[in-house]
Amino acid sequence: MTYDNHIDITPDLVAGHGLKPDEYQKILDLIGRVPTYTELGIFSAMWNEHCSYKSSKKWLRTLPTKGKRVIQGPGENAGVVDIGDGQAVIFKMESHNHPSFIEPYQGAATGVGGILRDVFTMGARPIAAMNALRFGEPGHEKTRHLVSGVVAGVGGYGNSFGVPTVGGEVQFDARYNGNILVNAFAAGLADTDKIFYSKAEGVGLPVVYLGAKTGRDGVGGATMASAEFGDDIEEKRPTVQVGDPFTEKRLLEACLELMGTGAVIAIQDMGAAGLTCSAVEMGAKGDLGIELDLDAVPVREERMTPYEMMLSESQERMLMVLHPEKEAEARKIFEKWELDFATVGKTTDDLRFRVFWQGEEVANLPIKELGDEAPEYDRPWIAPTPPAPLDPASVPETDIAEALLKLLGSANHSSRRWVYEQYDTLIQGNSLQTPGGDGGVVRVEGHPTKALSFSSDVNPRYCEADPYEGGKQAVAECWRNLIATGAEPLAATDNLNFGNPERPEIMGQIVHAIKGIGEACSALDFPIVSGNVSLYNETNGRGILPTPTIAGVGLIEDHARMARSRFTRAGDVILLIGAPEELGTHLGQSAYLRDVLGRREGTAPHVDLEHEKKTGLYVLSLIREGRVGAVHDLSDGGLALSLAETAIVSAQGAHIHAISTQNARAWFGEDQGRYIVTATPEEAERIVATAPVPAVAIGTTGGDTLTLGSAKPISIKDLRDAYEGWFPAFMGDTLN
Amino acid sequence: MKARVIVTLKNGVLDPQGQAIEGSLEGLGFSGVQSVRQGKVFDVELSAPDSVSAKAELERMCEKLLANTVIENFAVEIID
């Protein structure tokens, strides 16, 4: 076969690789000659947005990433956080937006596969997964097909791999019509002294390829992930990668077994731009060169070119640097699991990245510069202008009961059961709280009392109105959800989904959102330990809603003292904690405004971080002291929706008497930093008397209706029918 | 009218099922197998005025539902 490594590098070819003319000039300056075709591919992979974070790096650096429990912050495959007793939780979130739009099942499946690999690459056995999904409006012609495929794909991969999916989000908005978001989160457990990193050490050591064979999957995929969609989307189709959870499961077991032998010096999974990124990263981090012999790479297709091999995104593959004396032992383990094992290169001391194929050197590049010299931009940005505040007089009085039923039966506030019942939420036998509550909770296997809590949150509507407050709010809501389970929030990961950063308005959103996230994380001692940025999420020039998803992890020291959003008894007092004097006030950008009145106006709610923290820590103390029954945070939909959700899962009613007004602000206001809790009458009295934050008795539990002040009582059955009805009715018998 | 639709993976698309079957056949002692690719068959009965329009209708069904044209090819055959 002939492969021309020295074709003419035309401006078109450069542009086709997503490289700007000045970026190409930088390549010429760096290497002092015209790159070969393979080299151009390597540069395009390393320097695209997805791998280099060139637009966001400057701002990401401002995020708080340290804390007394943080063992490893951003920069590795996943963040590592100490949970005591010599153990750590390792987690990260990552997007697979564009691939999922093109092929929803495989896109979502390989997204889940990729994030699981990030976690077990570090030596952790995955114990929990979440998925945050945003789709276009329900009525859009593609939405059902995408929902059906993405959910089946998330489940298809995670269920087979064997990790419980314990939480997530599903939202619909017309702004995702042409660009859905699929953000996948995974967390694993490892001993703190057995964590594996990607930094290679030692010269002349074998670089070993493990896992599945290399095909042409996703060649150009990393470039695609950062390319704006246009109407030529059809053409990009053949680059779809197919996931194989069966291989991934074996890869997990083989890797953990191998790590147990002490053979592994460095390990890196092959994600976007597979072999290229993983090899460069291992070498560059360790100040070493890497030499690869492509003839040794296991391939599943004929006549693969070096270009294709270097850019292939075939899934379920790993690269490792091994202790040479353990190579045979390592090979045995992989043979047992029937996975490919091939020595494909070695570490060198010349700081070059050299690639050989059929005796020819097809690439020879300075390894550190490939990563370090990637372009970094201080893109121009303009500060977003917040919308005008909502005129309270413009919001009419409504029938609160009717409004609540409408909200419960709406696309964005109805039950997600149709989704999460397609996920195995119980596997591993440690799930203490499965989806449907505030956070997913998983017991720490082998420990008598500890558990970990997980939640994923963001309100893109707020972020659009005010990226700064929206960024803060996403962090605060995630933190609040963890608190509501009785967990001490430990740390978070972020997945920043935005439009085209080359537009100053979008860049302004990014800058402000990161600022808000950073401030909230600092104030709440909730460092960001890993994350992912997905930009250029737009179709034909219109960006998605700014969607910085925050996924957090919390620690429950004693799961006997865990909280649930479920009434425990009839006759308990319901307390509203952390609310302003009027109990609820802010209707700007609220669920009520959009989903009941069909309006999208006003400012995002302000997050008072000091108040958030004080209230949260107080609620946590109540839970830990065993003084409260149910605990549920208030978020979109406000007090009314929170009460309804609790009543539905408890199959028990409540009577709220503290608010007599039919004013929507009190019931549906989305003021931040609030919780409802229940307690016995005596305990409730003590709480009201001594709470350091506002605490008001608003009603009592019991009966089979929910009565909101003077509104007409709603039966639990009607609540449930509205809540559970929307999703199955929407999806019908959709097959694909 | 009876028809058979065959849906197969496009060239180059990973076929984990086919691979697993290949491995299993080898384990069962079938040594001559070089490759297995798995696909789907749909046996469809439909009423149509003639086989030309049946075929066109079936092709539309493939495009809309039976095949995932991002990764699959299809072939339609009218049987009687």
Next chain:
Amino acid sequence: MKARVIVTLKNGVLDPQGQAIEGSLEGLGFSGVQSVRQGKVFDVELSAPDSVSAKAELERMCEKLLANTVIENFAVEIID
């Protein structure tokens, strides 16, 4: 040598996939569909001295693995 194996459900065996596809096709406006049964195709490359022995070998593969003869029938066709 290339061969195609087709595995279909026996008559009378429940076919949830076929049924669902039927319903879905109807929902998509394909009104003439009377029934859909889903099966599997295996495109196999194998080395065999001749097509008769290849066929015999493939039939053994079906009996041993490719088909569940409790619920499925199979047919083997040598392509070239």
Next chain:
Amino acid sequence: MKSAVVVFPGLNRERDMIAALTKIGGTPPALVWHKDAELPEVDLIVIPGGFSYGDYLRCGAIAARSPMMDVIRERAEKGVRVLGVCNGFQILTEAGLLPGALMRNASLKFVCREVKLEVANANTPFSHRYAQGQVIRCPVAHHDGNYFADAETLAEIEGNGQVVFRYTPETNPNGSLNHIAGITNRQGNVLGLMPHPENLIEPAHGGEDGKGIFAGLLN
């Protein structure tokens, strides 16, 4: 009472099963890899759930044809108890140790939720801790649990009392015939069960309804 858990590649509920057997029986089961030369002499062999060989081809089909299954078949013929849960059930039907087949769920979707099971035959080693007709809670998590057998076979297993667990009609998650959730072989020493009793054996799981199956076998 000695037990063994047999693992094929792709199974993934073996840890849940080992935990259940250990917690309820007091001693951990032997863990047997499908390629191990030997299956220890035990009184109970368990094939746990998961996706053996990715569930490619048909659920359980590839594992069912492995040499280890021949060993299990021999032991079963000698009267050793065999329990297959979920994928284990599918493997046992594919291997011919149990009649019928498990087809794709009628919804075509994977389903993970709690269902109710009626004890249809309390007179088996697997179910004697429950009362005849008792209704217990149990989670399911599967894509292919839709039990099918031809009319003759169905009449036969019903007549022999081989149906041990049934979904209550309103909780049947997959469309299985006669709401069948679990059946034994003719001799009654091999049970296949789609639901996962091992995931409901302690208060932390929200209940202990699944415990009886293991308690009855192990003590």
